[in-house]
Amino acid sequence: MQIKLLATDLDGTLLSSGKPVSEKNIAAAQAAAKAGTIVTIATGRMYRAALPVAEALGLDVPIITYNGALIKSTSGKIYYQKFMDEEICRQVTDFCAQRGWYLQTYSGEELYYSDYNEFSRRYEHSQKVSGESIGYEKLREHVSDMYKMLIITDSPDVTQDWMAELKAEFGESITLTQSAPDFIEIISPGVSKASALAKLADIMGFDMQETMAIGDANNDLPLLKAAGFSVAMGNAADNIKAVTDAVTGNCVDDGWAQAVYKYILNK
Known part of the structure; x- marks a missing residue:
């Protein structure tokens, strides 16, 4: 065929x-x-x-x-x-903030960081894009038209542990996937x-x-x-x-x- x-x-x-x-x-x-x-x-x-x-x-x-x-x-x-549910986005942001996990989000075509660090610099270099560091509180405010959220970890072992925590907390309300061993990508169910x-x-x-x-x-x-x-x-x-x-x-x-x-x- x-x-x-x-x-x-x-x-x-x-x-x-x-x-x-x-x-x-x-x-x-x-x-x-x-x-x-x-x-x-x-x-x-x-x-x-x-x-x-x-x-x-x-x-x-x-x-x-x-x-x-x-x-x-x-x-x-x-x-x-397909945008993520706004309340779920706020809950995920709070979950990460409580644990000090690095988080970046994609609201519309804008890229936001919980803080700007080596993860952010490496990401910008590999993707040829730039984002804005706004802190967890502002991340909670920028949840409209959210396509994806991304957590970056220190190692593949940490990634798997954190994914397990996210699954236990959020269940079927989010979908988790990985494009790299240190990435936890969060999208809407069914996407x-x-x-x-x-x-x-x-x-x-x-x-x-x-x-x-x-x-x-x-x-x-x-x-x-x-x-x-x-x-x-x-x-x-x-x-x-x-x-x-x-x-x-x-x-x-x-x-x-x-x-x-x-x-x-x-x-």
């Missing part, structure tokens, strides 16, 4: 750490588009952090951002958006890259069997499981590779382009 919609993760998949999209990946994306496949990004990043990457591909396409909470094209058309891909396929009139997904991290798992055909990056963990239909090369070796040529263009 022809692949009509390709959804790709960014970091560790289409992008090597801190680097722009490679020329080989750009060429592969444009070749896929020329062959009739819509190439979309599916990322945990905020829209304004994902937009330059989409623009680098030279394609005006809908992009899935905030782990599925917003689908918006490079030209600005909104296909779908995921997978649900966003299904919505986008429906909008465009495609069957899910006509979709393909490429990824490398735990927050890509629902997307990879939902797509008609799935590919794990060579640098992905074994649990990611175990659920996909195929495994391609490493990100640093343009494994993304390899997958496009092999599974979409049949070359």
